[in-house]
Amino acid sequence: MNQMMNIPFLDLKGINHEYAEQLKAACNRVIDSGWYLMGRELEQFEATFADYCGSQHAIGVANGLDALTLVLRAWKEQGRLRAGDEVIVQSNTFIATISAILENDLAPILVDVDPTTHNLEIDAVERAITDKTRVILPVHLYGQLSPMPQIMALAKQHGLLVLEDAAQAHGAELAGRKAGNWGDAAAFSFYPGKNLGALGDGGAVTTNDAELAALVRALGNYGSRIKYQHDHQGVNSRLDEIQAAMLSVKLAHLDSDTARRRDVARYYSEHIRHPNIILPCVETASAHVWHLYVITCPWRDELKAYLAERGIQCLIHYPMAITEQQAYSDLARTSRATRTPLHGSVLSLPIYPTLPQEQQRYIVAAINQFTAPH
Ligand SMILES: *Cc1c(COP(=O)(O)O)cnc(C)c1O
Numbered sequence: 033m034n035q036m037m038n039i040p041f042l043d044l045k046g047i048n049h050e051y052a053e054q055l056k057a058a059c060n061r062v063i064d065s066g067w068y069l070m071g072r073e074l075e076q077f078e079a080t081f082a083d084y085c086g087s088q089h090a091i092g093v094a095n096g097l098d099a100l101t102l103v104l105r106a107w108k109e110q111g112r113l114r115a116g117d118e119v120i121v122q123s124n125t126f127i128a129t130i131s132a133i134l135e136n137d138l139a140p141i142l143v144d145v146d147p148t149t150h151n152l153e154i155d156a157v158e159r160a161i162t163d164k165t166r167v168i169l170p171v172h173l174y175g176q177l178s179p180m181p182q183i184m185a186l187a188k189q190h191g192l193l194v195l196e197d198a199a200q201a202h203g204a205e206l207a208g209r210k211a212g213n214w215g216d217a218a219a220f221s222f223y224p225g226k227n228l229g230a231l232g233d234g235g236a237v238t239t240n241d242a243e244l245a246a247l248v249r250a251l252g253n254y255g256s257r258i259k260y261q262h263d264h265q266g267v268n269s270r271l272d273e274i275q276a277a278m279l280s281v282k283l284a285h286l287d288s289d290t291a292r293r294r295d296v297a298r299y300y301s302e303h304i305r306h307p308n309i310i311l312p313c314v315e316t317a318s319a320h321v322w323h324l325y326v327i328t329c330p331w332r333d334e335l336k337a338y339l340a341e342r343g344i345q346c347l348i349h350y351p352m353a354i355t356e357q358q359a360y361s362d363l364a365r366t367s368r369a370t371r372t373p374l375h376g377s378v379l380s381l382p383i384y385p386t387l388p389q390e391q392q393r394y395i396v397a398a399i400n401q402f403t404a405p406h
Contacts, residue, residue, distance in 0.1 A: 037394050038343040039382055042225055046386045047289075051281055055231070058277040065273070070253075073276040078236070080283055081220075084203070085212040087238040089245035092271025093252050096199040096221025099235040100132035102269060103195050103217045104167070106247040108136060109264055112193065117166040122152050123354055123369040125171045129197050130354055130363070132219075133169070141165070142354060142367040148313040150174065150326070150374060154182045160368045161186075167193045172201035172211050174312070174349070175227065175293075175323035180206065180214040195219065198238075200323035202228040203290050206316055212238040217248075222271075222279055227293070227323050228286050230275040292385035293322040296392055300325055300381065303396045308404045309335075324349055325383040331404045332377050342398045347380045 048055065062073060074092050082090035093099050107113040115137035121129060123142040133140040143160045146153040152170045168187055170178035178196070187194045194215035198204075201211040202220060212218035222234030237248050247264070250257045255266025271279075282289075294317065301311050310328045314320050326349065329335050336346050353373040355364040381395060 036343050037391060039345060039387075039391050039395065041345040041347050041380070041382050042384055043386060044224055044229075047229070047384055048231065050386065051285060054281045055278055058281050059274060062273045062277050068273050069270055071273050073273040073280065074271055077271075077276040077280045077283070080280060081236060082238060084283060084286070085210050085218075085238050087213045087218075088240045089238065089242065091237045091245055091249045091252070092276060093235045093237060093248075094269040094271065095233045096219055096223060096226075096235040097128040097132055098252065098267075098269040099199075099219030099221070099237045100129065100169075100195065100197060101135050102248045102251050102267075103219060103237055103239075103244070104132060104136040104138060105251055106244055107167075107193060109247060109251070110244070113138065113166050116164070118162060118164045119167040119169050120157050120160050120165060121169040122171055122173070123367065124150055124350065124374055125173065125197070125354075126199070126350065127354070127357070127360075128199070128221075129169065129171055130360060138167070139164070139366065140363060142363060142369045144369045144371045145173075145374070147371065147374075149176060149315070150378075151176060151178045152183065154179055154186065156368065157183065158186060161190055161192075165190070165192060167195055169195045169197060170215075171197040171199075172204055174326050175200050175204060175321040176314070177201060177204045177206050177211055177214075177319040180209075184214060199223075199226060199235075201321055202226070203286055204319050204321045206319040213240070216241060217244060222275070227290065227321055228279065228282055230282075231278045232275055234271050234275045234279060236271065289385040290321045293383060294320075296383050296385075296387050297322045297325055299389075299392050300383075300396065304399050306400055306402065308402075309399065322383055324380045326378050326380050328374065328377040329379060329404075330377060332379050334405055335399075335402055336379055338402055339395075339398060342394075344395055344398060345382065348375065348378060349380050351375055 196218035199221035217239040222230040252269035255264030
């Protein structure tokens with residue numbers, strides 16, 4: 033083994049350091065403007081982000097969870113959803129996807145994911161449709177688009193709404209159409225570690241529905257469209273001027289950052305050779321933006337410990353099934369997921385635009401030398 037390296041799972045400092053001068057200038061601009069909420073920075077970022085996604089509207093909100101929650105809430109306000117309605121969603125996702133559904137008194141119906149892509153499996157969705165189903169909520173997991181052409185066709189056939197959880201998939205594209213521009217609405221997160229990350233919390237809703245856009249905007253601002261006039265019972269969920277300014281700087285570099293993520297992924301996929309390790313499945317290169325590079329291995333815990341001993345930090349997305357979480361164990365009653373959950377075998381390797389090539393080589397060499405216990 034070569035000299036020991038120390039490789040963090042994510043190097044946020046290094047990622048933001050590349051744009052430090054621009055970020056600091058943008059921050060100063062906001063400080064000097066004397067205007068900190070609902071101003072020109074937000075307006076400009078929303079316009080640019082909508083344009084980037086190819087959708088007509090983008091509404092900045094406080095975080096990704098709120099983006100999901102507010103869309104569902106708006107659909108309830110519009111009478112398109114009622115308490116108790118069923119939302120079909122994959123069992124393998126971050127908890128926020130599920131909380132947004134429960135927060136709105138809707139019923140998450142968990143279904144199996146495709147064992148190769150770990151995204152929604154269309155047959156499983158179809159089998160879970162009942163006369164109470166109103167929404168399909170695909171999560172573009174790890175940064176790879178869900179099978180959207182099939183999901184949209186199925187939704188149309190059954191008169192269902194589609195909400196994309198695009199928190200991990202900024203810029204993922206299939207057939208010329210980006211994440212956030214497939215469903216009736218989409219939710220993005222700008223959590224610092226996401227592919228488009230703020231320097232704090234942030235999120236956005238995208239949609240081509242002008243009425244929905246106006247309603248989401250009102251709901252996130254105390255239900256108000258006109259100051260001190262409250263037509264809805266809303267909440268406070270706003271993307272502030274400083275974060276909007278940070279995001280405008282970083283959005284300009286998103287495509288080149290994604291290209292560098294793809295280079296790392298390609299390097300891993302071409303060079304990791306191990307009889308006990310399954311590499312991530314990529315159907316169309318443009319449809320994956322590599323928020324995470326997730327391998328599966330039956331000796332995952334041993335592999336994770338082995339890599340940690342060599343200074344390589346890996347994480348598990350996600351270590352428990354939703355139904356195993358104490359707060360969500362009730363969902364097991366209605367769950368339609370039957371396959372063995374993936375959480376015992378998945379392992380996420382370090383991947384980010386600034387990951388040096390020699391570190392990539394070191395990671396690959398270490399993995400290829402791993403001996404599975406017998
Ligand atoms: C990060 C994430 C969210 C939540 O975003 P926050 O900004 O942290 O609230 C929702 N869904 C998925 C799939 C995520 O990865």
